[in-house]
Amino acid sequence: MSRLALAADPAPTLVVRTLRLPPDVDPLALLRAMPAEHRFFWERAEAGEAIAGVGAALVVRGTGAQRFAAAGAATHRLPADAVLVGGFAFDAAHVAAGPWRGFAPAEWVAPRLAVVRARGRARLVAAALDAPGGSARELDDLLAQGLAALAPRDAAPPPAAAPARYRVLGLASPRRWRDAVEAARADMAAGRLEKVVLARACVVEASAPFDALGVVATLRRTSPGATVFAVGRGAATFLGATPERLAAVRDDRLATAALAGTAARGTTVVADRALARALATSGKERHEHALVVDDLLRRLTPLCRGLAAAPAPQIVPAAGVQHLCTQVTGRLKPGVGLLDVVAALHPTPAVCGTPRAAALAALASREDVPRGWYTGGVGWIGSRGGEVAVALRTALVEGRRALLQAGAGIVAGSQWEAELEETRLKMRPLLGALLEP
16 A cells, blocks of 8 residues: 655655665566556666665655655655655646656655665665554565565566667757757847756657667666666656766765766767867866856855865766766755755756756747656655756657657857757667667
8 A cells, every 4th residue: 555645744654674685686677577557766887776666655746846845854754774766857847747647746655665785785675654463464475575576587588679660750850959049049148048958859659669678778788877767657667877966965975966068979089088178178168067066056055064066077978978077075964955955956057057047937938848857856765865866868668659858058159050969969879778779
């Protein structure tokens, strides 16, 4: 049994039970073996961290300007081994309709069963609402089901074949993109904007249904430095491989990063290094990056008793592109948690623009497709902290259709052709994962 919790609800009591698992267990196997209405996957391979969850013992939703408050309150009541997983839309006024039906403005779930792997250890976590005489047996049954689902099989099922044929529908024309970029530059010349991040979308329709978990498995292989994620609601799965962390909190320690400024990857080591040097010395890209760093520090300062940014950005490679990245660390003030940080930072200039209100107004008038959870956040929350990543390089997959979205930051020196190519580069790895598993 699950329960929906809103900010005004009486506090439900969640109980959990855990079992140790072999450290090499693959959390994705839980999702393959136990299809469910609510599904979640998260993996930072470089850090050895992964979470997979199925089902919903507790659902915490929020809407509007205070959409993070309900989950923030719920985290203070979490048992030590419990975990909430989920995320939120780019827009606080997001409507869960059309392809985004089932995806609330903000929703966090305590999975009925989860595999959690971190710091060289793995555990199976069962969760239920406390009920006199019933929760203990329910937890035992859940753990037994989880162990059976994770038991080694004689042979793994063959991967699903790539859809034989596909077509691209609804891709915004280059002319439409040019007009949007030129309008943004006019706003900047008039002093109304410093930066705006415009997004493009396309729908890919295949001759056979996509295998969402197969796409996730491909992204794990092709994007080892990214955070690979999937959030499933019914028949739809929102998935991606993002290079950008919004915030991570462990006790009072905060880690975040400014990621803005993009260049293509080279086809050889020499060419790749040349493109990286050009990125690092580009006045236009450094200006775009500095806007994000300055905004991040300004918004975090009231929440922290100590805050420091790296003295200069580094080059961070990703699939098909590379970025400027500045690491930021801090110590949070007493009583400040992960979702307080998320509420302060989102949406950052890296996905929206600056000034924030003017950029949001520009996006509302110039983007044709609702962003949904694209450029929102996806992550997990535990009793001592958690992590949220910016939902970039994404696809919303349902049946034979996949909605892909990608954006580019527009500043005064932007050229529409170069920014158009940047969106193509960002879509390309995910398109490959969809069509060539």
